[in-house]
Amino acid sequence: MQASGAHSHVLSGTIFSIATVLLLLGVAALEAAASSSVYHPEHIENARENLKRHAWAQTIVRSWEHNVSFAMQQDREFFEELISELTFGTFYGQNCPACVEAKRSVVGEHGLLVWTISNPDQLTCRRCGTVYPSEQYPETGVLECPRMGQTFTYYQTPGERALGPDAPAAERAKHALGWLDGGKRVQMTSFSGMIRGEKNRWAWAQMLVLAKLYAITGEIGYAERAAWILDRFARVFPNYLYHSYDGSYADLPPAEVAASMGDPNTPSGGRFPPEAIRHAYGLNQHSDDNGDYSTLFNGFWGAGRLFAHAGSDSAPLRHMTVAYDLIRDARYPDGTLLLDDSAQKRIVDDLLIAGAEDTENWTDVSNNGMSTYAFSAALGTLLQQPDRVRHALSGLNEMLSDRYHFDGFYAETPHYASWNFEHVGALLDGIYGYSDPEGYQPPDGQRLENLNPFTDGDMHLVLQAAVRMIAPPGNRTPTIGDTIYTDRPAVRPIQCLDARLSEQYSGLLKAVSGTEGNEYSLWYRPANAVTDRDIRIPVQSEWFPGWHVGVLRGPDGDNETALYLNGNEHLWTKRTGHRQVDILSIIFYAFGRELASDRGYFSGSAQVTPDGRPGQAWVDSTLSHNLVVVDNEVQRRRVAGSNLELFGVTPEVEVIEASAHNVYPQCDQYRRTCALATSPEGTPYVVDFFRVHGGSLHQYSFNCNGTMVATRPHDLAIEETTLSGPWVQWLDRPRAIVPDMPLTFAWSHDGVNMDLMLLNRSDTVDRVIIADAPGWRTHQEAMAGRDPIQQILAEKR
Numbered sequence: 001m002q003a004s005g006a007h008s009h010v011l012s013g014t015i016f017s018i019a020t021v022l023l024l025l026g027v028a029a030l031e032a033a034a035s036s037s038v039y040h041p042e043h044i045e046n047a048r049e050n051l052k053r054h055a056w057a058q059t060i061v062r063s064w065e066h067n068v069s070f071a072m073q074q075d076r077e078f079f080e081e082l083i084s085e086l087t088f089g090t091f092y093g094q095n096c097p098a099c100v101e102a103k104r105s106v107v108g109e110h111g112l113l114v115w116t117i118s119n120p121d122q123l124t125c126r127r128c129g130t131v132y133p134s135e136q137y138p139e140t141g142v143l144e145c146p147r148m149g150q151t152f153t154y155y156q157t158p159g160e161r162a163l164g165p166d167a168p169a170a171e172r173a174k175h176a177l178g179w180l181d182g183g184k185r186v187q188m189t190s191f192s193g194m195i196r197g198e199k200n201r202w203a204w205a206q207m208l209v210l211a212k213l214y215a216i217t218g219e220i221g222y223a224e225r226a227a228w229i230l231d232r233f234a235r236v237f238p239n240y241l242y243h244s245y246d247g248s249y250a251d252l253p254p255a256e257v258a259a260s261m262g263d264p265n266t267p268s269g270g271r272f273p274p275e276a277i278r279h280a281y282g283l284n285q286h287s288d289d290n291g292d293y294s295t296l297f298n299g300f301w302g303a304g305r306l307f308a309h310a311g312s313d314s315a316p317l318r319h320m321t322v323a324y325d326l327i328r329d330a331r332y333p334d335g336t337l338l339l340d341d342s343a344q345k346r347i348v349d350d351l352l353i354a355g356a357e358d359t360e361n362w363t364d365v366s367n368n369g370m371s372t373y374a375f376s377a378a379l380g381t382l383l384q385q386p387d388r389v390r391h392a393l394s395g396l397n398e399m400l401s402d403r404y405h406f407d408g409f410y411a412e413t414p415h416y417a418s419w420n421f422e423h424v425g426a427l428l429d430g431i432y433g434y435s436d437p438e439g440y441q442p443p444d445g446q447r448l449e450n451l452n453p454f455t456d457g458d459m460h461l462v463l464q465a466a467v468r469m470i471a472p473p474g475n476r477t478p479t480i481g482d483t484i485y486t487d488r489p490a491v492r493p494i495q496c497l498d499a500r501l502s503e504q505y506s507g508l509l510k511a512v513s514g515t516e517g518n519e520y521s522l523w524y525r526p527a528n529a530v531t532d533r534d535i536r537i538p539v540q541s542e543w544f545p546g547w548h549v550g551v552l553r554g555p556d557g558d559n560e561t562a563l564y565l566n567g568n569e570h571l572w573t574k575r576t577g578h579r580q581v582d583i584l585s586i587i588f589y590a591f592g593r594e595l596a597s598d599r600g601y602f603s604g605s606a607q608v609t610p611d612g613r614p615g616q617a618w619v620d621s622t623l624s625h626n627l628v629v630v631d632n633e634v635q636r637r638r639v640a641g642s643n644l645e646l647f648g649v650t651p652e653v654e655v656i657e658a659s660a661h662n663v664y665p666q667c668d669q670y671r672r673t674c675a676l677a678t679s680p681e682g683t684p685y686v687v688d689f690f691r692v693h694g695g696s697l698h699q700y701s702f703n704c705n706g707t708m709v710a711t712r713p714h715d716l717a718i719e720e721t722t723l724s725g726p727w728v729q730w731l732d733r734p735r736a737i738v739p740d741m742p743l744t745f746a747w748s749h750d751g752v753n754m755d756l757m758l759l760n761r762s763d764t765v766d767r768v769i770i771a772d773a774p775g776w777r778t779h780q781e782a783m784a785g786r787d788p789i790q791q792i793l794a795e796k797r
């Protein structure tokens with residue numbers, strides 16, 4: 001066996017469990033705060049020590065000081081005025097009307113309107129320079145929320161304005177700016193709403209940095225400004241209405257809205273009287289066939305009071321919890337508390353607990369839903385609320401058993417594993433060190449004592465999975481399923497390994513990301529940890545038995561070569577969102593380059609190519625992958641998967657074989673064997689056997705990045721041909737060869753050559769088609785334009 005990895009694991013069918021818990025949804029009364037949320041006193045002490053010793057730590061703290069320099073010059077009144085009493089609006093779907101008129105922005109585009117604190121009452125278009133608010137683009141539309149007494153204004157196009165204020169919403173909508181569904185879903189464009197939101201986001205980001213600076217430096221000026229911001233939010237938050245990123249406002253008490261959206265017996269957007277959901281163009285008001293009720297669009301997925309997007313309010317509320325924790329004991333030089341009793345009570349009751357009571361209605365364990373549990377963990381630990389901590393733990397355990405395979409891999413894709421762990425990591429930080437309050441009697445009799453979620457249970461497998469999958473040249477994520485091909489390895493699990501697990505991982509952060517230390521290291525990596533050694537990224541050839549992916553890496557262990565065999569599965573052992581219909585496809589890396597590719601993730605929002613094709617349909621399709629397509633069909637999307645048949649590693653050759661289960665119903669065999677070896681000259685090569693039995697047309701499909709530069713023999717008779725079936729929509733310039741001897745196709749990519757040698761005879765392959773396949777891999781690339789890549793299909797009928 002090859003010993004190229006630093007670690008090997010015995011993987012039994014362990015079921016994840018961090019702690020045995022009971023779900024208790026009662027809300028504990030506020031008790032004397034006696035604990036810390038995510039930065040305990042020893043972490044603050046450690047950060048100070050890191051700051052003394054390490055240049056990277058000094059760089060981080062200097063950047064914080066620079067970041068808050070403007071805020072440090074402001075008085076309390078500035079923050080009072082900055083953070084509005086009126087509910088704010090979304091940045092999502094806010095397009096630039098001037099660019100829309102000039103056809104310089106695409107339908108539904110956002111991110112063009114830029115806000116800065118130096119010009120806090122304006123938005124400027126980064127593309128055309130138009131400044132909003134603007135007399136040319138006035139906010140003449142008015143959206144009333146009469147029940148809750150709030151009024152919002154929005155921009156109307158000249159066509160909409162001409163109809164007058166009494167025109168029916170459906171008529172006005174015909175002139176409004178489009179958003180989702182290729183623009184069919186109209187969006188309220190409100191510069192004023194977006195400006196209020198930008199101000200708030202700036203304020204709470206500043207608050208957290210200020211609070212951290214106070215914790216590390218002890219300078220009261222930082223704490224003072226953090227307190228002003230926090231107290232202001234505590235006073236305005238009770239008035240903030242639930243609103244959705246589709247422009248809807250819920251004209252109802254927020255607690256009522258949150259309870260209905262979390263109710264499993266209502267739609268995800270809740271169930272409200274028809275007029276209670278307010279939208280400039282009347283959307284969502286009649287969400288059922290009879291028009292009996294309205295919904296707040298898709299509920300917590302896109303609605304909040306502080307943040308109307310992924311994870312709802314929980315991220316800002318968690319930041320407020322942490323900031324409060326860091327400054328709650330701050331005192332002026334004369335000994336008086338910076339936050340007096342009434343301010344502390346307001347922040348805890350009206351902001352943090354009220355917010356948690358809202359967000360805890362959302363018990364979804366998706367990659368966005370985990371954010372709410374992370375907030376509950378931080379708040380429950382800070383306020384010593386055992387029920388709240390148990391709520392967070394129950395979400396964590398449910399998510400681990402539903403969404404992770406037993407080998408520590410997330411059941412979706414590397415891209416979504418990374419996103420999910422953003423929230424999971426925050427949750428782990430929140431419950432680290434938690435113990436039940438003294439004298440507390442848990443209903444199940446099991447006290448929680450000094451939790452260490454990083455080492456308890458099988459969390460180490462989740463953390464290690466992020467490293468074990470890493471693709472060449474050591475800083476890439478393999479492009480499996482819906483994963484953007486430029487994705488870098490998730491930093492969060494790596495920094496946890498580096499700082500929290502054991503000394504063996506100290507320096508891993510540097511090995512993967514080139515960074516000596518980041519903010520996580522500042523707080524949590526012991527200041528005396530040895531990080532300047534040359535740690536190898538612990539990868540090796542292995543089959544991940546839960547994830548159903550194998551990787552062969554060759555004998556050198558230099559992280560230059562990798563062959564991924566994507567066994568994949570669909571709804572076989574786990575829910576498998578965002579995986580693609582690509583069972584037994586391969587990706588091949590050599591000399592640090594990705595050569596034979598999986599195209600990746602075009603778009604999660606149904607974006608299209610400039611000529612109107614749904615690019616995600618191509619990258620998701622069986623047809624864009626390196627495998628055998630049977631009868632021009634896409635593999636089954638229902639219960640299907642693969643079984644490992646053979647795995648062996650010697651210093652000379654590494655072999656993996658897997659057979660598909662239920663992939664093509666007409667096939668009784670669909671099996672692939674790949675052997676990776678190195679030529680005497682040091683060139684890696686793969687021998688690929690693909691056995692298929694059943695069906696009437698087999699096409700061995702193969703693509704490589706770069707350009708096809710040669711065929712051998714080079715004097716082949718190549719003739720134009722036509723394709724049939726679903727290929728027609730995606731492959732251009734098909735030309736065919738009828739082979740009577742083995743053929744070689746040569747590609748060149750980024751200075752590396754790749755040869756595909758077909759060991760065909762005239763009776764084993766009828767013809768080989770060479771065609772141009774899309775060169776783009778994301779919707780942004782499709783907009784910008786990319787040269788095609790070449791794909792071959794070796795056919796046998």
Ligand SMILES: [Zn+2]
Nearest residue numbers: 096099125128
């Ligand atoms: Zn513009």
